[in-house]
Amino acid sequence: MSRPDLAVEIAGIKLKNPVITASGTFGYGREYAEFIDLNRLGALVTKTITFQPRSGNPVPRICETPSGMLNSIGLQNNGAEAFAANDLPWLAQFDLPVIVSIGGDDIDQYCRVTKFISQVEGVSALEVNISCPNVKFGGLGFGRDPRMAADLVAKIRTCSTLPLIVKLSPNVGDIVAIAQAVVRAGAQAISLINTVLGMAVDIESKRPRLKSVVGGLSGPAIKPIALRMVWEVAKAIDVPVIGIGGIASAADALEFILAGAGAVAVGTAVFMDPQSPIKIIEGIEEYLTKNGYDKISDIVGALEIAE
Amino acid sequence: MQVKATVLQKDEVAPQVHKIRFFAPRIAKSAQPGQFVHIKCGEEQNYILRRPFSIHQANSSDSIEILFKVVGRGTSWLAKLKVKDSVDIIGPLGNGFSLKSRPGKIMLVAGGMGIAPLIFLADKLAKEHTKTYTVIGAANKELLLDYMNLKRLTRKITAATEDGSQGVKGLITDILPAAITEDHPDVIFACGPFSMLREVAFIARREDVDCQVALEELMACGVGACLACVVKTKTGFKRVCADGPVFDSREIEW
Structure with a gap:
């Protein structure tokens, strides 16, 4: 029997398999190149780039929690220019679609970084981060309101011809309404979810474990929340959903795919095992072979719900 | 590099302070003083983060040592390891002490x-x-x-x-x-x-x-x-x- 076809198409870009490394956990690829063959990944999403450099938040920036972790990095990055000069050319040596995550404080900043990134070589798509819980302005500010989110995406759409993915936050009232609004405004795929707002306290010092008090929860702890949202949104929109949230194994990834995700992104799991994206790709292939499927698309959204 | 390392020796050198020697020849060969290893503590999805430890010793060409005090879940798990147990280790990581200027x-x-x-x-x-x-x-x-x-x-x-x-x-x-x-x-x-x-x-x-x-x-x-x-x-x-x-x-x- 021939090997199953793992290729998927997301926002018009062709991925050799549906496994992506999630923004913020994989740097710009270089940091993990010693541990993993980047050519094997479906795609890589960079850590969020802003137009100007950002220093990020004070430490402690992370804390381990039951089956998860909190982070409040605060979008630290060296800015679009340094990214284009140092990181993009290095990534060009790989057969790997590079999705650049972009952020900003206001519409103008999002547009400036969009325009800059759109005129440099080696970018396959943009992922608009409107879901970072760890910055004062922008970020989640745009992701909470369907109209604001749609206005921003529509503006960004006019600044670039690159495929546009929008990453949504779970910290909202109606995730479906926001997804539908950004799709109408031009999003060609939806990434969800970003981290869930959370907090932890050290009872001995009586201090919050994060210097920023509140941060974003990731890891297996948030998987059921992410899965529920992916299922709800995938039914309601006609562009692909990239499922993210606590995926650490092929079984986790397959849950998202069955629930309707056209691709998945692996984030926090990489910290524990840099090989996890590769193991997930291999595990998905094994599942397809074992169950007699020729291609991954046969199981996207194949969830069976009893009447 | 990421390796599976076997515990060769484990001692409680002071109350709640443990020294573990791992068989990890590839890490031992390239390790420099001041570098660290990142160790997967615990099984499955409950321990989300690896724990970093300074390389305490890597003088023989095939083993490395760590020295640690039990302070939380990760170190408690490590303290219970037994000889012949296998552990997932990434390293050597980071930059060690610089001896470039040949100090007297x-x-x-x-x-x-x-x-x-x-x-x-x-x-x-x-x-x-x-x-x-x-x-x-x-x-x-x-x-x-x-x-x-x-x-x-x-x-x-x-x-x-x-x-x-x-x-x-x-x-x-x-x-x-x-x-x-x-x-x-x-x-x-x-x-x-x-x-x-x-x-x-x-x-x-x-x-x-x-x-x-x-x-x-x-x-x-x-x-x-x-x-x-x-x-x-x-x-x-x-x-x-x-x-x-x-x-x-x-x-x-x-």
Whole structure:
């Protein structure tokens, strides 16, 4: 029997398999190149780039929690220019679609970084981060309101011809309404979810474990929340959903795919095992072979719900 | 590199302080003093983050040691390991102590568990016949870890304990200025709690001695990707894991 076809198409870009490394956990690829063959990944999403450099938040920036972790990095990055000069050319040596995550404080900043990134070589798509819980302005500010989110995406759409993915936050009232609004405004795929707002306290010092008090929860702890949202949104929109949230194994990834995700992104799991994206790709292939499927698309959204 | 390493030996060297030797030839061969390993503690999805440990020793070509105090879930799990157990280790990571300028006299300054990376360094310096002096401090005599090793490896060892059970009663930073005056080191290599290192850096600058400090911070990836473990420097936030963990003390915004 021939090997199953793992290729998927997301926002018009062709991925050799549906496994992506999630923004913020994989740097710009270089940091993990010693541990993993980047050519094997479906795609890589960079850590969020802003137009100007950002220093990020004070430490402690992370804390381990039951089956998860909190982070409040605060979008630290060296800015679009340094990214284009140092990181993009290095990534060009790989057969790997590079999705650049972009952020900003206001519409103008999002547009400036969009325009800059759109005129440099080696970018396959943009992922608009409107879901970072760890910055004062922008970020989640745009992701909470369907109209604001749609206005921003529509503006960004006019600044670039690159495929546009929008990453949504779970910290909202109606995730479906926001997804539908950004799709109408031009999003060609939806990434969800970003981290869930959370907090932890050290009872001995009586201090919050994060210097920023509140941060974003990731890891297996948030998987059921992410899965529920992916299922709800995938039914309601006609562009692909990239499922993210606590995926650490092929079984986790397959849950998202069955629930309707056209691709998945692996984030926090990489910290524990840099090989996890590769193991997930291999595990998905094994599942397809074992169950007699020729291609991954046969199981996207194949969830069976009893009447 | 990421390897499966077998436990060769495990000892409780002081109350709640353990030393584990792993069979890890590839890591041992390339390890430099001051570098660290990132260890997967616990099974499955409950322990989300690896734990970083200084490489305590890597002198024989096939094994590495870590030295740690049980402080939480990860170290509790490690403390229960048995000989022949296998552990997932990434390393060696980070930048070690810089010996580029070929210093004539070296002073090691170890506060509490800060001894962890300095034994490997002391061993290397002894093999190179570098004149090395040690200043060590801990809560009590029992926690003056590796005292006999340091006595063997370095020319002179000066100790301070908070309860006065050995050496001078007081803090390591109380005895450091006199030690510098007496032994005239060209460079200090220090490891210990951040507040101690801040004081050591201040003393070194006052006495006009170069000083390198090995820092510790909560880490997630350990390889420079996630930007969790940053420290404020004169040129902005730097990553303890990938830009450190050893820094020139003058670089840090104390």
